[in-house]
Every structure is written in structure tokens, then in C-alpha cells.
Amino acid sequence: MYxxxxxxxxxxxxxxxxxxLRSVTLxxxxxxxxxxxxxxxxxxxxxxxxxxxxxxxSRTASDISHEIDALGGExxxxxxxETTTFYVKVLDQHLxxxxxxxxxxxHHSQFPRRELEKEKQVVLEEIRTxxxxxEDLLQDLHTEQVLKHHPLGRPILGKPETxxxxxxxxLMQYVRAHYDPRDTIVAIxxxxxxxxxxxxxxxxxxPFRMQPSRTNGRRPPNVTGGVLVHKKPxxxxxxxxxxxxxxxxxxxxxxxxxxxxxxxxxVSSRLFQVVREKYGLAYSIYSYLSNYSDAGTVTIYAGTRxxxxxxxxxxxxxxxxxxxxxxxxxxxxxxxKNHLKxxxxxxxxxxxxxxxxxxxxxxxxxxCVSLNEVVSHIDRVSVPHVHELSRRLFDQQARSLTALGLVxxxxxxxxxx
Numbered sequence: 049m050y051x052x053x054x055x056x057x058x059x060x061x062x063x064x065x066x067x068x069l070r071s072v073t074l075x076x077x078x079x080x081x082x083x084x085x086x087x088x089x090x091x092x093x094x095x096x097x098x099x100x101x102x103x104x105x106s107r108t109a110s111d112i113s114h115e116i117d118a119l120g121g122e123x124x125x126x127x128x129x130e131t132t133t134f135y136v137k138v139l140d141q142h143l144x145x146x147x148x149x150x151x152x153x154x155h156h157s158q159f160p161r162r163e164l165e166k167e168k169q170v171v172l173e174e175i176r177t178x179x180x181x182x183e184d185l186l187q188d189l190h191t192e193q194v195l196k197h198h199p200l201g202r203p204i205l206g207k208p209e210t211x212x213x214x215x216x217x218x219l220m221q222y223v224r225a226h227y228d229p230r231d232t233i234v235a236i237x238x239x240x241x242x243x244x245x246x247x248x249x250x251x252x253x254x255p256f257r258m259q260p261s262r263t264n265g266r267r268p269p270n271v272t273g274g275v276l277v278h279k280k281p282x283x284x285x286x287x288x289x290x291x292x293x294x295x296x297x298x299x300x301x302x303x304x305x306x307x308x309x310x311x312x313x314x315v316s317s318r319l320f321q322v323v324r325e326k327y328g329l330a331y332s333i334y335s336y337l338s339n340y341s342d343a344g345t346v347t348i349y350a351g352t353r354x355x356x357x358x359x360x361x362x363x364x365x366x367x368x369x370x371x372x373x374x375x376x377x378x379x380x381x382x383x384x385k386n387h388l389k390x391x392x393x394x395x396x397x398x399x400x401x402x403x404x405x406x407x408x409x410x411x412x413x414x415x416c417v418s419l420n421e422v423v424s425h426i427d428r429v430s431v432p433h434v435h436e437l438s439r440r441l442f443d444q445q446a447r448s449l450t451a452l453g454l455v456x457x458x459x460x461x462x463x464x465x
Contacts, residue, residue, distance in 0.1 A: 050406070050416045053246060058230035059253050061246070062406045062416065064237045066399065072143050072238030073399040075135035076154055077407040079231040081128045082206075083199040083266065083340075088213075089222065091206010094127040095171055096219050100134065101125070102163035104156040107149075109163065115149055123150065129200055130340055131411065137400055140239040144248065151252045159219050168211055175205050182286045182452055183332075183351070186278075190288035190450035191338075193276045194345055198269035229256045233410050237402035268342040275449045275464060277457040285357040285453035286349075289364055289464075292441045293337055293344030296412040302425045303437050304337060304344070309384040310376055310434075311335050311367070312348055316383060318367045319348065327363065329356050341412060346441060357455045361463035368442045375435035385426050392422060 053061040082093050102109045116123040121138035123146070134154060138146040178184045188203040195201030234249060271292045294304045305313075312319035312335030323333045333350040352360045395401045396419070409416045449464050451457075 050418070051242065052410070052416070053249075055229065055250060055253060057254065057256055057258055058228075059232050059234065059256060060410055061234045061236070061249055061253075062410050063235070063240075063242065063245070064402055064406055064416075065240060065242055066237060066402065067239055069239045069399055070140055071137060071399045072140050072236065072240050073135060073137040073403040074143070074147055074150065074234070074236045075133055075403045075407055076150065077233040077235060077411060078132045078227055079130065079233075079411060080132055080226040081130040082202050082204045083129050084226060085199065085202070085206075088210060089218070090202055090210045091171070091204070092210075092214065092218065092222055093132055094204050094206065095167070095211060095214060096222060097125045097127045097132050097134075098167050098171060099159045099164060099219060100153050100157045102167065103158050103160055104152045105158065106156070107152060112149070112153065116146070119146055119149075121146055127204055129204060133407075135400070135403065143238075143240055143245070147248065147252065155256065159216050161216055164214070164216055164219075168214065171205065171211050172208055175208055175211070178203075178205065182280070182282055182284070183349070186286045186288055186349075186450060186452045187347075189276070189278055189452065190290060190347065190448075191345075193274065193450045194271055194290040194347075194448050195269045196272055198267075200269050200340060200343070224259055228259045229253070230258060232256070233407050235403045235407035235410070237406060238399035266342065271343070271345055271446050271448075273444075273446050273448050275451075275457060275461045277451045277455060277460065279454060280452055282453045284351045285354040285451060285455045286351050287357060287360060288450045289348040289361070290448040290450070291346040291348075291368075292443060292446050293346045294339065294441075295342055295344050296339040296408075297341075298339075298344070300433075300437055301339065302422075303429045303433050304346075304441070305388055306381065306384045306426070306429045307371075307376075307434050307437055307441070308335055308337050308346060309387050310380055311346075311371065314384075314387050316387075318371075319350075319364060322367060323350060323360055323363050327359075329353075329360050329363070333360075339412075354454050357451065357453070358459040358463040361449065361460055365447075365464060368438075368447075371435075371438045372442050375438070376431060378431055381429070381431055381434065385429065388426055389423055392419070 051063045119142045123136040125134045136146045136150045192201040330350045330352045335348045338345045
């Protein structure tokens with residue numbers, strides 16, 4: 049059962065008790081990510097996430113690792129373009145010590161200078177790992193290309209020169225500016241007793257003070273068109289085509305998910321069936337949505353031989369035009385709906401999946417949307433609505449292409465148009 053509690057300091061607690069599980073997952077979601085970084089701070093959100101695990105007033109980094117292992121649990125964190133998340137997943141009997149451990153990291157991390165210098169090398173290696181992975185590198189290059197100079201377009205990991213110059217003072221100032229209980233959500237899903245948990249949470253998070261310097265200077269981006277080729281000696285050409293999308297809370301989000309499923313979101317999708325199955329031009333081809341608080345994009349990825357890159361782009365654009373012109377079929381619509389509902393249900397069979405949904409619903413909508421409501425919204429998506437949305441999102445003027453490999457920019461420009 050879903051419950052919501054707002055503490056006196058503005059922190060929101062959202063919970064879902066699932067007595068049939070033996071696990072429980074607790075996440076602390078802070079509404080700050082790479083888009084909130086200023087000049088010279090690129091990568092600070094992600095680096096700070098690493099540093100939270102490097103020791104508190106009462107625990108060393110080694111103590112933290114041994115303690116979570118002793119509980120038989122999993123503790124980690126991740127940084128996105130709009131959020132930073134810390135979570136722990138344990139057996140239900142270990143919830144209280146796990147919560148106290150995670151809260152200690154969140155409230156009392158010291159960011160020791162010697163650990164800071166070591167962690168810089170770790171993050172620099174992480175950046176090099178992305179540079180060596182063509183698909184990951186292309187995704188970063190493409191996001192920057194689509195959103196141009198907007199903060200949402202920056203790589204989450206930041207720039208090597210920025211990471212190398214970070215100081216402990218930078219971290220402390222960033223926490224004071226952006227970590228505020230009013231911008232923080234604690235989400236818990238799994239097997240727990242509600243009353244003792246709520247009392248414990250109130251005690252642990254009551255000292256979390258509101259920051260007088262709290263700011264939110266976010267502005268929505270523009271999705272722009274164009275072609276950009278990054279030459280690199282690779283066996284394949286890696287391609288990303290970008291289109292307009294919808295924001296996370298947009299009323300059309302359900303139709304957008306159906307449209308994406310039909311386009312390239314499954315193995316029965318048009319792009320997979322045409323580019324891979326019919327012509328054999330790609331091993332990997334898919335599309336996905338990126339939904340932010342004030343904007344969204346659709347991205348199509350394909351990896352192919354450099355000589356076939358223009359042909360693959362032509363086939364993708366042909367399918368985009370076909371959907372814009374002719375719409376979709378009713379059977380196609382029903383298959384996409386069933387795929388979406390199945391993926392949704394399977395993804396929510398774990399306490400971690402339930403915790404993430406609770407937090408995202410609260411973050412972007414301000415309330416929980418039940419599974420029955422989600423299914424009802426998907427069922428109401430119609431053929432005309434998807435067709436109308438495709439005409440709006442597949443606009444050729446806002447269509448962008450980013451390529452990585454030894455391909456001709458001129459041939460890709462011609463293929464895209």
C-alpha cells in the first residue's frame with residue numbers, strides 16, 4: 049500500500065509495503081544532477097556521489113564496505129542529468145541497520161582530501177572507459193549535439209580537466225547549494241512495518257536542514273537538427289538520430305512510449321524488422337525515450353559497416369516518413385501496448401523497481417500513479433493519437449544525426465534529408 053509523509057523540513061517520504069517480499073529497498077533521491085552544474089563544475093555531481101562513500105565521522109570507507117557486506121545487502125549510487133540517487137537493498141530483517149548506514153553516509157560524509165585525490169583517478173579511468181566504448185561515447189556526443197550548449201547536453205562524468213581541479217571546498221559548497229530536504233525524496237518499497245519505520249525516518253532525517261542559498265536555475269532546452277561526424281578508426285560506423293520527445297509529466301507520455309515501441313523499442317519494431325531482419329545491415333538497432341522535467345528526446349541508435357551507413361540512415365528516415373504519413377495499424381498498436389504492459393509488470397517485480405517508480409512519480413508528478421492507472425492510460429492510447437504525435441515529434445527540421453567512425457559527412461547529410 050502506498051503512503052506519503054512530509055517531514056517538517058520539507059523532505060518527502062514515499063513508501064509501498066509489499067508483505068509478500070523478503071527484501072526491502074530504500075533510496076534517497078536528490079533533485080540535482082549534471083544539468084545543475086555551472087561552468088567549471090562539469091562532472092561535480094557524479095564525483096560527489098563517489099565521495100559520499102569515502103568515510104564519515106564514525107566510519108572509514110573500509111568500514112562502510114564491510115558493514116554492507118555483513119548485512120548481505122547491496123548499496124550503491126548513481127547520477128543522472130537531473131537526479132543523484134543513493135540506495136540500499138537488504139533482507140527485510142536488516143532494514144534498520146542498513147538505513148542507519150545509508151543515512152550516515154548521506155548526512156556525515158567528510159570527503160577526506162587524501163580520498164579525494166585517489167577518487168579523481170578512479171573517475172578519470174571511468175571517463176577513459178567511455179572513450180574506449182564507441183556506443184557509450186556516441187551517446188554522449190549525440191546528447192551534446194542534440195541539445196547544443198544546454199546543460200542537459202553535458203556528459204554526466206564531466207571533463208578530465210574539471211575533475212582534476214576539484215577541491216574539497218568545491219564539494220562542500222555544492223552540497224550546501226543543492227542538497228536541501230525540500231528537494232529530497234526518500235523512497236522505500238518491500239516488506240517492512242510502517243509505524244516503526246516512519247518514526248525512525250523522522251528521527252534520522254529531522255536534522256537535515258533547509259539551505260538558505262537553495263537555487264534552481266533550470267531552463268528548458270531546444271532540440272535542434274544538424275549532422276555531426278566524429279572521425280575515429282573503428283570497425284563499424286555508429287549512428288544516432290535524434291528527434292523531439294516529451295517531458296516526463298507530459299500528458300502524451302503514454303502515447304510516446306507506444307510510438308517508440310513501434311518504431312524501435314522491441315524486436316518486432318519497424319526499425320529492427322527492416323534494418324536488421326530484412327536487409328541484415330545492423331546487429332544492434334533500437335530507439336529509446338529520454339524524459340526530463342521540462343523536455344524530452346527520442347534517440348535511434350544503429351551500428352553498421354561504414355559503407356552502409358548512408359543506406360541505414362535512409363531506411364530509418366523512410367520509416368519515420370511512413371509513420372508520419374500513414375500512421376500505424378490497430379494490430380501494431382495492440383502489440384505495442386501488450387509489450388509495454390508486460391515490460392512494466394516485469395520491471396516492478398523487485399523491491400528496487402518499485403522503489404524507483406515511487407521516487408520518479410513523486411519527483412515528476414507529485415503523487416503516485418498506481419499500476420492500474422498506468423495500464424488504463426496505456427489502454428486508452430489510440431491510433432489517431434499516435435499518428436498525430438508522430439507528425440509532431442518526427443519533424444524533419446529538428447532531426448539530428450551524430451556519427452562516430454570513418455564515414456562521409458556529405459553522404460549522411462544527403463541520406464538524412
